[in-house]
């Protein structure tokens with residue numbers, strides 16, 4: 001949901017929203033059953049440019065290894081996915097469900 005000076009609703013009482021998934025142009029990956037993309041969502045200005053960014057968790061990605069997506073400035077364009085594999089972390093055989101908990105700052 002887009003926010004504004006009036007909150008989540010505009011002056012006319014309407015809300016505008018956007019939806020993303022892994023098949024949205026600019027969002028890395030492929031939407032698959034069990035991804036649980038969006039199981040956790042957090043917002044905050046992670047790169048301190050004054051524009052809120054959105055982080056989306058997908059703990060079911062890659063057989064529940066899990067991953068998280070960073071949508072800079074709340075936009076699909078140029079978004080990035082992070083997983084234990086892309087970060088070079090140990091690739092355990094057990095489900096890590098990376099991206100299940102997210103926090104804002």
Ligand SMILES: [Ca+2]
Pocket residue numbers: 022029030031032035061062
């Ligand atoms: Ca996927």
Ligand SMILES: [Ca+2]
Pocket residue numbers: 044045046047048049050051052053072073
């Ligand atoms: Ca930002």
